[in-house]
Amino acid sequence: MAGLDPGQAKPPSRALERAFAGLCLAAALLPLLLLFVLLADVVYDGLSRLDWAFLTSYPSRRPERAGVLAGLVGSFYLVGLTALIALPLGVGAAVYLEEYGGRGRLAQIIEVNISNLAGVPSIIYGLLGLELFARTLAMGRSLLAGALMMALLVMPIVILSTREALRTVPLGMREAGLALGATRWQVTRRIVLPMSLPGILTGAILAIARAIGEAAPLIVLGALTYVDFLPDGLRSAFTVLPIQIFNWIGRPQAGFKLNAAAGIVLLLLMLLLFNGLAIYLRNYFQRRTR
Amino acid sequence: MMVPDLAEGRRPYRATQPAAAEVNAKLSVQNLDAWYGATHVVKKVSMAIPARQITAVIGPSGCGKSTFVRCLNRMHECIPGARMDGRVLLDGVDIYAGDIDPVLVRRRVGMVFQKPNPFPMMSIRDNVLAGLTLTGVRPRGGEADALVERALRGAALWDEVKDSLGKRGVSLSGGQQQRLCIARALAVEPEVLLMDEPCSALDPIATTRIEDLMHSLRETYTIVIVTHNMQQAARVSQKTAFFYTGDLIEFSDTDTIFTSPRNKRTEDYITGKFG
Numbered sequence: 001m002a003g004l005d006p007g008q009a010k011p012p013s014r015a016l017e018r019a020f021a022g023l024c025l026a027a028a029l030l031p032l033l034l035l036f037v038l039l040a041d042v043v044y045d046g047l048s049r050l051d052w053a054f055l056t057s058y059p060s061r062r063p064e065r066a067g068v069l070a071g072l073v074g075s076f077y078l079v080g081l082t083a084l085i086a087l088p089l090g091v092g093a094a095v096y097l098e099e100y101g102g103r104g105r106l107a108q109i110i111e112v113n114i115s116n117l118a119g120v121p122s123i124i125y126g127l128l129g130l131e132l133f134a135r136t137l138a139m140g141r142s143l144l145a146g147a148l149m150m151a152l153l154v155m156p157i158v159i160l161s162t163r164e165a166l167r168t169v170p171l172g173m174r175e176a177g178l179a180l181g182a183t184r185w186q187v188t189r190r191i192v193l194p195m196s197l198p199g200i201l202t203g204a205i206l207a208i209a210r211a212i213g214e215a216a217p218l219i220v221l222g223a224l225t226y227v228d229f230l231p232d233g234l235r236s237a238f239t240v241l242p243i244q245i246f247n248w249i250g251r252p253q254a255g256f257k258l259n260a261a262a263g264i265v266l267l268l269l270m271l272l273l274f275n276g277l278a279i280y281l282r283n284y285f286q287r288r289t290r
Numbered sequence: 291m292m293v294p295d296l297a298e299g300r301r302p303y304r305a306t307q308p309a310a311a312e313v314n315a316k317l318s319v320q321n322l323d324a325w326y327g328a329t330h331v332v333k334k335v336s337m338a339i340p341a342r343q344i345t346a347v348i349g350p351s352g353c354g355k356s357t358f359v360r361c362l363n364r365m366h367e368c369i370p371g372a373r374m375d376g377r378v379l380l381d382g383v384d385i386y387a388g389d390i391d392p393v394l395v396r397r398r399v400g401m402v403f404q405k406p407n408p409f410p411m412m413s414i415r416d417n418v419l420a421g422l423t424l425t426g427v428r429p430r431g432g433e434a435d436a437l438v439e440r441a442l443r444g445a446a447l448w449d450e451v452k453d454s455l456g457k458r459g460v461s462l463s464g465g466q467q468q469r470l471c472i473a474r475a476l477a478v479e480p481e482v483l484l485m486d487e488p489c490s491a492l493d494p495i496a497t498t499r500i501e502d503l504m505h506s507l508r509e510t511y512t513i514v515i516v517t518h519n520m521q522q523a524a525r526v527s528q529k530t531a532f533f534y535t536g537d538l539i540e541f542s543d544t545d546t547i548f549t550s551p552r553n554k555r556t557e558d559y560i561t562g563k564f565g
Contacts, residue, residue, distance in 0.1 A: 170407070172403060172405055172407040173407060173409065173410075174368075175365065175368065175401075175403060175407070176403065176407045176408075176409065176471070176474075177420075177424055178365065178368055178396065179363065179365060179396055179400065179401035179403075179475070180396070180397075180400070180420060180421035180424055180425075180474065180475070180478055181393050181394065181396040181397035181421060181424075181425060181478055182393070182421075182424035182425050183393050183425075186424050186425060186426070187424065190423070190424050191409060191424070194411055195410065195411065
């Protein structure tokens with residue numbers, strides 16, 4: 001073969017190849033390094049404030065007495081309620097599109113819309129929530145309005161990840177079930193959903209993690225920034241951790257900056273916890289179903 | 291609305307006057323056409339599949355033989371874009387009639403697929419019972435045990451797995467998995483068993499076991515087997531249908547097809563001139 005004849009082709013340059021690999025490595029490391037510096041700075045500031053009192057105190061005028069209790073509990077309520085609304089709807093939509101929708105026109109329209117929704121900035125959801133839930137449906141700046149809005153926000157994530165998970169179930173499994181005389185619903189319920197559970201769970205947890213971190217749409221909706229009570233129902237006003245952090249960062253006193261840093265560390269820990277849980281669940285169920 | 295005959299499996303009243311040759315027909319196919327989107331894959335096929343015999347469907351890849359068989363238990367329509375036309379009579383009743391529930395058809399006409407497909411999250415025992423549990427039937431302990439044993443014996447797998455029924459179905463070898471799938475199909479107590487190239491993913495020894503098994507199943511079930519392996523068709527079947535580009539070219543006794551085919555294309559195919 002002519003191409004293999006050393007006299008015909010120039011030998012590849014080793015030096016050039018190494019230089020390029022080095023460049024790629026640098027490109028990969030730079031953002032990591034920057035992120036690490038930022039994190040180290042925040043953790044250094046925040047750790048001094050992160051104690052039990054910080055977790056169990058309401059906000060205060062005096063930074064050293066302020067805490068995140070309202071935001072923390074508000075975040076949990078909001079996210080729990082969001083999950084309760086978004087997961088059944090999102091999984092249901094995905095099951096319709098994958099298992100029933102086929103190639104119909106309706107399915108196509110829904111599909112295009114969901115892909116577009118996933119790209120809509122969260123602030124737009126905030127405006128929608130404000131107009132639709134807070135004003136038109138007269139829910140005000142309540143936990144319920146916030147959760148409904150947040151559910152709309154994360155639903156595309158749930159739908160897309162659930163569809164991915166459903167697609168990993170081989171067609172042969174569905175055919176096996178149908179050929180045994182099961183209906184499509186029985187096949188979905190007892191074979192397809194259990195087999196795709198790890199993927200669905202992963203998507204659900206990622207969606208929840210997204211909801212935990214969002215502040216902008218809730219601020220637009222009118223979630224409070226100073227809350228010295230815990231939500232006592234769906235109609236209750238509330239705040240969440242990111243809003244608390246946002247509020248503290250805006251204060252001029254240095255003490256609040258430390259509070260914000262501590263809040264950020266807390267938020268990051270929660271996100272890490274959720275992502276870790278997602279990975280663990282995925283691995284656990286994968287071992288069981290493969 | 292379900293037709294009582296299909297629900298209870300009684301021998302139903304004949305809707306059509308059967309032709310003399312069809313008296314013994316379990317499945318009678320009349321002018322069957324099938325499409326995937328715009329592709330016409332089965333063209334005006336008519337044939338009578340005799341009861342308690344093995345009918346082999348042979349032909350080169352893409353000749354429509356799998357699609358044809360999938361029309362016999364209404365699995366064809368499960369694929370988006372697939373459609374069909376014509377009639378398929380099961381004991382004289384058109385399974386495509388408007389008031390027939392495809393789910394009930396599939397309980398009478400079971401199917402085994404090319405690739406062994408036991409449910410991965412289920413044990414051997416649960417796989418055998420899957421046809422019941424999927425449809426919401428929960429057999430009692432003793433009943434279930436008897437059914438599992440009967441189905442596994444029927445599929446010639448009992449002796450190999452009787453001590454490890456709790457093991458996962460996918461932990462078995464390929465040939466055992468395929469017999470497990472046969473047991474799973476038998477547990478629903480069908481009358482017809484469709485087998486779509488059941489041995490194409492198996493080694494010769496596992497293939498021989500399945501073929502032996504088919505001989506014993508023939509006493510109870512009407513079997514239709516799709517195969518690309520002509521020797522297999524010659525070994526196991528009593529009737530053979532040769533498909534080519536969607537047309538049923540020749541359908542006759544297996545001996546006749548392999549010794550004195552009437553059609554030139556059948557002869558060319560079985561003598562290995564193409565395919």
